[in-house]
Amino acid sequence: MSSAVRHQSELMPGKPEPQILEYQTQQYKLLPHIASVFAILFSASSVLRMQRIVAASISKGNVELLPELHILSCAMKALSSQDSTQGIETCRLACGGHGYIASSGLPSLYTSTTCTITYEGENTVLLLQVARYLIKSYRAGLKGLPVLPSVMYLTAPPAMHQSPPLSNQALIEAFRISSANLVKETESRLCRQFNLEQNFYYAWNHCSVALVHCAELHSRYYMCEKFLSTVESIRASDRVRSVLQDLCRLYLIHHTTLNQGHFLRSGTLSGADLSTLEEEMYELLAKLRPQAVPLVDAFDFQDELLGSTLGAWDGRVYERLYEEAQKSPLNKTDVSKAYHKYLQPLMKSNL
Ligand SMILES: Cc1cc2nc3c(=O)[nH]c(=O)nc-3n(C[C@H](O)[C@H](O)[C@H](O)COP(=O)(O)OP(=O)(O)OC[C@H]3O[C@@H](n4cnc5c(N)ncnc54)[C@H](O)[C@@H]3O)c2cc1C
Incomplete structure (x- = not known):
């Protein structure tokens, strides 16, 4: 709200001060976080659906899918708490000096959210659990043993679709290949280190930064995939679906550029591809700018809940x-x- 109300500086010399939301840098700070809300929402729905399936199987004495639910919950807890904490801090900083005022509600929102990184499973510890599952599944897959659905791609890549280059589907495939590539590379590193140290635990600790990166990339791939599959099948009016498609595209490109090192290493994207995607992202920011206020209004948070002088229905x-x-x-x-x-x-x- 503050970004739509505040006018500051000159975009064009001599012209009136624009709303700060007109600045591309401000759009880049805020719009990917609005997209992130939907990514978290759709991924959470998917985990909940799996929870119901697993609970029904357990009641019949089948616990086969339990590790899958455990790992998905760890992955989603870690990424959603990390993303929301970063999002609140970015929003606070995007308010300039007003973001430091207690009555903005942002400092207290930040402190009550950042602790989610620590409690209910400390994020690094959870991501290392995800990584252990990835390595274990990768090794099982190599031996031809059965692996659970979410990690089958590590050793048995699904048939490549003939997706148009840089399309949403192509980006999801690039995520999948890069994630499998990173797990493969890290597992080799783990083996080398084990041969040197002759101790699994020392070798594991030596590789733990790389292992956390594996877990993060796998988890991000899951979120991107769930965002896309939900938007593709959602029942909504054409106009609502069109906005969701733009947000989804922004989310995919944003996280592709943030993880560009992994894509370049796996050879799934080139420097020129990344440059094309960046250009599209800047266009998307401008396209989505008029939707920023309606999207945030649609969250339907009441003023009493927000308790913020900056975020209130009347914009005063x-x-x-x-x-x-x-x-x-x-x-x-x-x-x-x-x-x-x-x-x-x-x-x-x-x-
Ligand atoms: C606001 C808040 C409310 C809480 N409420 C409750 C509650 O109601 N009930 C309750 O029981 N607990 C509660 N807790 C405690 C919380 O569950 C623990 O703080 C949390 O599990 C982390 O444990 P720790 O504090 O011992 O940190 P540590 O485990 O000591 O973590 C410190 C650092 O060490 C790193 N680390 C630890 N182990 C490893 C490892 N194996 N590999 C790599 N790095 C590692 C972590 O990544 C972190 O950077 C609460 C905590 C907070 C912040």
Whole structure:
């Protein structure tokens, strides 16, 4: 809201100050996080569906899919807590000085969210559990043993579709191949280290940064895939579907560019491909800019819940900030008593 209300600086010399949301850098800060909300929502729905399937199987005495649910929950907990914490901090910084004011609600929102990285399973520890599952499944797959559905791609890549280059489907395939490639590379590193150290635990610790990267890329691939498959099958009006498709495209390109090192290493994308994708991302930011306020309104958070002078239904940001500032005891009088009592005599003395 603050980005739509605040006007600052000049986009064109001599022209009036624009809403700060007109700046591409501001759009880049905010719009990928709006897309992220939908990625988390759709991935969470998928995990919940799996939870129901697993619960039904367990009631029949079949626990085969339990590790799959455990690992998916670890992966989604780690990425969603990390993404939402980063998102809140980015939004806070995107408000400039106002983001530091307690009445913006953003500092308290940040502190009540960042702890999700630590509790209910510390994120690094959870990601290492995901990595252990990836390595175990990769090794099982190489030996021809059965592996569960979400990790089959590690050793048995599905047939490549003839997807148009850089299409959504092509990006998902690039994610899948890059993730499999990273697991393969890390497993080789783990074997080499084990041969040197003759101790699995030391070798594991030596490779743990790479292992966390494997878990992050696999988890991001899952989120991208769920975002795309949901948007492709969602029942919504043409206009709503069109906005969701743009958000999904933005999410895929954004995370492809953030992970570009993995794509270049696996040879799935070239420097020229990444440059083309970046150009498309900038166009998407401009296209989605008019949707920013309606999308955030659609979350339907009530003012009482947000408790923010910056994020309120009526956009009266400055009036609310002023009203809130008036509540401070320091603002009860125009000039503080302390001035008359201590500063004025000092300033009028002949020191
Ligand atoms: C706000 C809040 C509320 C909480 N509420 C509850 C509650 O209601 N009930 C409850 O029981 N607990 C609660 N906790 C505790 C929480 O579950 C633990 O803090 C959490 O599990 C992390 O454990 P720890 O604090 O011992 O950190 P540590 O495990 O000591 O982690 C410290 C650092 O060591 C790293 N580390 C630890 N182990 C490994 C490893 N094997 N490999 C690599 N790195 C590792 C971590 O990544 C982290 O960087 C709460 C915590 C917070 C912050």
